[in-house]
Amino acid sequence: MKHILKTIAKTVKSVKGNSLAEFATTTALMATLAATAAPKLSEMSEGAKGEKSRNEIDKIVKQAGSFYQDIADLEGRGRFPNQTKFNVAVGGPNGNPNYSNQGANGTYDLATDIAASDAHTTAIVSDLRPGAETQADRTAGWDRFDETHSNVWQLVFAAGDNALPSSVSGVQDASTDNEFDSLFGDEVLESKFQDGRYVYTVVAGGGTGNDVYPPTIYVADIESAVDFHNLMMP
Template sequence: MVLIDKKLFFCLDILWHEICVFCGVYIYILKLSIDWYKMRSNLYSLIKKMKCSRGNSLMEFAVTTAMMAILAATAAPKLSMLSENAKMQKSRNELDKISRQALTFFQDKASVEGRGRFPGQEKYNVSITGAAHSNSSVSVHKTAVLADLITNGGTFDDYRDSDGADWVSVFGASNTDHPAPSNANIASDDAGDAIGKNEWLELFGGEPIGSPYQDGHYVYQVVAGSGSGSKSESPILYIADLENPSQMHYIIQP
């Protein structure tokens, strides 16, 4: 029953975004139609004043056709922009879902294991990243992640970037439903006793979440927690969409 509810919720969420996109496109086309009608009326009035009555219908047809072509060319970039904005918002909503589940997981593990951790972490003070920073200090690792996402606008803005070598797939790079792009440059799937992709999938009832982008894929890193008692620092979770991690990412530190 839980799986059915989650699938239904996911479908309704997609439907809602599609409706929003449709409404935006419809309103924009309606505005263009009104503008076109006004222009057509003015042109028609001008044509009626012309002396040659035989050519009026042909001239009107030619002008109308030309105006329709101009309006279509004007509308195309706007429609494309609306579609891209809808995809970006959809991806951010999915990142929000993943973040919420990760926070729930963290709190559950804090109750059961004594210290909170994120999916894939063996313990709260173990990092999840690629080979380059697997043994880095917390400060070095954190600086590297922020350079990818935020510092000076972030350098990680394409799924093929070398920055991806430090990022691990959330649901598995070879996931049947939502695999990583074939030429994406990301780290190997998390392994060990607490396998990240398995724990993530369990959080979503075995139903992975896919990016709305063709070259998108959800990836993450965890900067390890440190210290103990009043001086303890909780781990930091970074989640991003491979389409453009510098623009689409979430950062969670309980």
């Protein structure tokens, strides 16, 4: 495309005595070619942003997994960054964020734990729409940053100077003593999308003894959580 435009431009510069009509025709052709190229360049730019977002999400998930294993080695049972314990959630379904599967009055009930974790997972699936094949499937999920959605998420990094758009709801601020900060050497990974931010949620583990099950972390970019997300279950 650039080669064609340069060739036409040279032709325009070298023409002597051509009529205004011929010049106008050539100019119109250049404008048409430029207009045709613009959408393709835009698509390439958006594609690069999307690929960068996926790579950054993978980094966050990988670091969270390493953190989990380190804590397991130190404490005997793993947890993800900013979980107070393996069976306490980060985020959660609307109306029940940061729930706990630690039981009441020292009594654990496996069925209650599983029900709470399942409700959380259902809310996440509603947002992310894994396996969505049609536009209708995608639109039913959280495919735009300022849409209402089913799960409460949390920022991976503090907003700082890059505050959340005021129209965004259902996203908690990063933890005060954010354990993700040290994992990245205080480097903040920022989405390349104007309205993008990295968020995560952790489905609480539960049970005890032989019935114990681990937590699961999900990470997404709110530009379109449907398109940009990943997860890890130990």
